[in-house]
Structures are given as C-alpha cells and as structure tokens.
Amino acid sequence: MKIESNREPTGLARVLIDIGPLIIFFLVNFVAPVPSAIKIFVATGAFMAAMVAAMVFAAVRYRYVSPLLLFSGVMVVVLGGLTIWLHNETFIKVKPTIYYGLVAALLTFGLVTGRPFLKLVLGSAYPxxxxxxxxxxxxxxxxxxxxxxxxxxxxxxxxxxxxWIAFKLWGAIPATLLFAVANVPMLMRHGLTTDDPKPAEPGPVE
Known part of the structure; x- marks a missing residue:
C-alpha cells in the first residue's frame, strides 16, 4: 500500500475517512438484528472492516494514508481481532485509551524536543x-x-x-469537534490564512 503523496483528502472525504468507520460501529451496534449480548462483537467486526476500507480508499483515491489513520487502523484490527477472538469486549474498550495516551505522549515528546509532529501531520490543514x-x-x-x-x-x-458506547457517540465525538473549533481563534491570531477556516482534529476520532 503506497502511503506517500502530496495529495490529502479534504472536506467531506476527510470526515468520512476519519469518522466513517466509527459511525459504522455505532449503526451496527444499534440496528444489528442479533442478541444484545453479542452486538458489540458484531459491531467490532464491522468497525474493523470499515477501518480497512477507509485506509484502502485513502491509499487508492489519494495515494495518502495519514500516520494517525494508519496507527488507528492497526489498533482497530489488532484489538478488535482480540475482542472477537477471545470474546472479551475489554480490548475494544481500552483501544481509545491507548490511542489517546500514545498520541498525547508523542505530542508532548515533540514539544519537549522541538520536533513539530503535529505540523507534519496537519500542515496543509492550517496554512x-x-x-x-x-x-x-x-x-x-x-x-x-x-x-x-x-x-x-x-x-x-x-x-x-x-x-460506554453512548459516551463515545454523544460525549467523545462532540467534545473532539468542539475542541477543534475552540482552537480556531488562537489559530487566527497566529497567522492561519484561509477565508473559510475548517478546524481539523489530528487524526480519526476514537
């Protein structure tokens, strides 16, 4: 899979790639005609398939898979696979914790060492x-x-x-999007140059 290119998904395409797999997870969990005890496992399988599809689409259409999307996709496949194989929902529940924690650690390391990790990922989103x-x-x-x-x-x-699923849908996603919007005034004060600023969160919403 080729993942290097100067092109990146923008607008609706970026939203679908970043958030689409998670929306599939919620929809399948809510509407799948299966016993409630196994809904999360069916939803996890759909989540894995949707995440792989999102990465393949990004690679084929844009010849670019962002590092954070790739990182998140690998985690979904590995921890989702363990969830289904061991029939233990703990693995899929702890995935956001691992993702958030590792990204926070990487960003902090970048700040301390003067390495602009976030700029490398989101540079084109904030000209x-x-x-x-x-x-x-x-x-x-x-x-x-x-x-x-x-x-x-x-x-x-x-x-x-x-x-927990309701929290992810009605808590985590809105909080992430609102936080992205809340940063816009600061970005404008520091030279963001666009007539229509579109705040972007660094990577897929978990």
Missing part, C-alpha cells in the same frame, strides 16, 4: 500558521488527548457497555 501557533496547538491537543484517555478509562471501567 500560514506560525511556529508559536503550532506549539500552542500541539500543547492544547496533547492536554486534550491526555484528559480523554483518563475519561475513557473511568467510563468503561465504571459503566455498562451501552453507556
């Missing part, structure tokens, strides 16, 4: 943003992902599977 803006944006997302890792752990360990 004209100065170095201070990238530093602040990286700091903000590192904090956000660290908080989300803790919140996901607290929710799945202390609630039912249905509540």
């Amino acid at each position: 004209g943003l100065d170095e201070e803006g990238w530093r602040k944006l990286t700091r903000n997302w590192a904090i956000f992902f660290a908080v989300m890792a803790v919140v996901n752990e607290a929710v799945w360990r202390n609630s039912t599977t249905d509540f």
Whole structure:
C-alpha cells in the first residue's frame, strides 16, 4: 500500500475517512438484528472492516494514508481481532485509551524536543500558521488527548457497555469537534490564512 503523496483528502472525504468507520460501529451496534449480548462483537467486526476500507480508499483515491489513520487502523484490527477472538469486549474498550495516551505522549515528546509532529501531520490543514501557533496547538491537543484517555478509562471501567458506547457517540465525538473549533481563534491570531477556516482534529476520532 503506497502511503506517500502530496495529495490529502479534504472536506467531506476527510470526515468520512476519519469518522466513517466509527459511525459504522455505532449503526451496527444499534440496528444489528442479533442478541444484545453479542452486538458489540458484531459491531467490532464491522468497525474493523470499515477501518480497512477507509485506509484502502485513502491509499487508492489519494495515494495518502495519514500516520494517525494508519496507527488507528492497526489498533482497530489488532484489538478488535482480540475482542472477537477471545470474546472479551475489554480490548475494544481500552483501544481509545491507548490511542489517546500514545498520541498525547508523542505530542508532548515533540514539544519537549522541538520536533513539530503535529505540523507534519496537519500542515496543509492550517496554512500560514506560525511556529508559536503550532506549539500552542500541539500543547492544547496533547492536554486534550491526555484528559480523554483518563475519561475513557473511568467510563468503561465504571459503566455498562451501552453507556460506554453512548459516551463515545454523544460525549467523545462532540467534545473532539468542539475542541477543534475552540482552537480556531488562537489559530487566527497566529497567522492561519484561509477565508473559510475548517478546524481539523489530528487524526480519526476514537
């Protein structure tokens, strides 16, 4: 799979690639005509298939798979596979914690060492943003992902599977999108140059 190109998905295509697989997970979990005890396993299988399809589509259509999409896709396949194979939903529930935690750690490491990891991933989404803006944006997302890792752990360990799924749909996704929007004023102050700023979250919503 070729994953290097100057082209990247934008607009609706990017939304579908980043969020589409998760929407499939929710839809299958809600409407699959199977006993409730196995719905999450059926939904996890659909999630895995949709994630692979999203990566293949990005590679074929744009010849570009973002590092975070690839990272998330590998996690979905590995932990989703363990969920189904061992019939243990813990693996799919802990996946967001691992994703959020690792991304937060990578962004923090980049800040400490002066390596613009977020700029490498999202540079084309924020044209004209100065170095201070990238530093602040990286700091903000590192904090956000660290908080989300803790919140996901607290929710799945202390609630039912249905509540955890509802939290992901009505809590995690809106929080991520709202946080992206909340960063726009800061980005504009640091040189973001576009007539129609479209905030982008760094990677798939987990």
